[in-house]
Amino acid sequence: MIDTKNLRAQIEKIDTLPTIPSVLKKLLSVIEDPKVSLNDIGSFISNDPVLTSRVIKVVNSPIYGFPGRISSVNQALILLGLNVVKGMLLGVSVFEAMQKTMAGLWEHSIGCAVTARIIATKKGIGDVEEVSVAGILHDIGKVALGLKFQEEYKALIKMSVDKGKLLMDSERELFFVTHADTGAWIGNRWNFPKNLLEIIEYHHKPQLSKNFAIQTAIIHIADILVRAKGFGFAGDYLIPTINPIAWQTLNLKDDEIKDILMEMEDSLTESSSFSLDDD
Amino acid sequence: MAKVPVTNLKAGMKLIKPVVNEAGMVMLGEGTVLTDQMINKINNMNIAAVFVEGSQQRTKSKEETIKEIEERFSKSADTEQMRLLKRIMLEHVEEIYKEQ
Numbered sequence: 001m002i003d004t005k006n007l008r009a010q011i012e013k014i015d016t017l018p019t020i021p022s023v024l025k026k027l028l029s030v031i032e033d034p035k036v037s038l039n040d041i042g043s044f045i046s047n048d049p050v051l052t053s054r055v056i057k058v059v060n061s062p063i064y065g066f067p068g069r070i071s072s073v074n075q076a077l078i079l080l081g082l083n084v085v086k087g088m089l090l091g092v093s094v095f096e097a098m099q100k101t102m103a104g105l106w107e108h109s110i111g112c113a114v115t116a117r118i119i120a121t122k123k124g125i126g127d128v129e130e131v132s133v134a135g136i137l138h139d140i141g142k143v144a145l146g147l148k149f150q151e152e153y154k155a156l157i158k159m160s161v162d163k164g165k166l167l168m169d170s171e172r173e174l175f176f177v178t179h180a181d182t183g184a185w186i187g188n189r190w191n192f193p194k195n196l197l198e199i200i201e202y203h204h205k206p207q208l209s210k211n212f213a214i215q216t217a218i219i220h221i222a223d224i225l226v227r228a229k230g231f232g233f234a235g236d237y238l239i240p241t242i243n244p245i246a247w248q249t250l251n252l253k254d255d256e257i258k259d260i261l262m263e264m265e266d267s268l269t270e271s272s273s274f275s276l277d278d279d
Numbered sequence: 280m281a282k283v284p285v286t287n288l289k290a291g292m293k294l295i296k297p298v299v300n301e302a303g304m305v306m307l308g309e310g311t312v313l314t315d316q317m318i319n320k321i322n323n324m325n326i327a328a329v330f331v332e333g334s335q336q337r338t339k340s341k342e343e344t345i346k347e348i349e350e351r352f353s354k355s356a357d358t359e360q361m362r363l364l365k366r367i368m369l370e371h372v373e374e375i376y377k378e379q
Contacts, residue, residue, distance in 0.1 A: 228348070261368070265371075265375055
């Protein structure tokens with residue numbers, strides 16, 4: 001058993017783990033600085049060819065609205081803005097470290113980003129770019145737990161699958177907190193914007209989101225739709241229960257849900273060709 | 280109509296939508312039958328997928344897909360919204376397999 005205070009301290013120190021890629025360590029030192037400018041981020045990315053090719057690949061994927069149209073890092077920064085590029089960079093670097101512990105979490109996260117974008121666009125609510133970033137990073141707490149407790153977390157995932165339980169419930173039994181809590185801790189430590197912190201913390205309890213209820217509801221529902229479609233792997237093969245308040249907030253009609261599922265069908269086939277591997 | 284990731288393109292596939300470059304210029308017109316050379320070119324273009332003639336290739340049968348959905352929903356809570364979503368999912372599967 002691990003007490004919560006101790007656990008939090010360990011999670012917050014995650015960037016000192018030897019298994020964390022060096023590029024992520026460098027990246028964190030850049031983005032933790034609240035005064036960082038577009039230029040700083042631009043030169044940071046451009047100095048690393050692997051990172052540059054990843055950024056170009058991700059910004060041209062269906063996660064964002066410019067498929068196949070962005071050819072330089074500067075263009076990406078101008079079109080998408082600092083927060084989006086910061087979130088995306090964190091996504092590609094953090095999830096790389098997670099591939100071994102939980103293959104499929106990256107696809108689940110991309111799926112959420114794409115679906116959140118589709119919902120926000122369809123309903124004309126929430127900031128489209130902000131919810132895409134939140135889609136990529138909403139499960140970052142799973143990455144944190146998986147990196148810190150690699151063997152235990154792997155066993156926890158296996159047990160959840162074998163017993164037909166939600167990973168979230170298994171997490172609570174072992175750690176007394178869930179990935180939503182650990183995600184908020186690490187997001188706080190890494191100076192994530194407020195909306196992102198609230199979405200990460202409440203994506204399974206959207207009724208508690210006070211300041212960003214719409215964005216949180218979008219991620220809550222996107223997560224459920226991606227699991228219902230069976231895209232990616234979030235640690236179990238179940239579907240969390242739809243929160244009635246989030247459902248009401250989005251007020252999705254039957255036909256709208258069908259349209260969203262159909263758009264997901266198209267976009268996610270496209271995303272499946274997009275992986276973290278550099279080719 | 281099928282949307283095929285550029286990495287899965289094969290010579291002989293016929294485009295049903297033009298392939299456009301970053302500047303918006305048409306590189307390969309609608310109706311083009313792809314050759315290996317063209318496929319190489321497309322793969323160097325920062326495009327994720329193109330539209331070709333034929334039906335969407337699916338790795339699973341409709342029956343398998345329905346069975347998986349049933350399983351995924353079998354342990355979910357029996358609430359009004361979950362019943363609604365399950366019904367819509369099953370209708371959605373009927374629709375995507377009907378397109379073939």
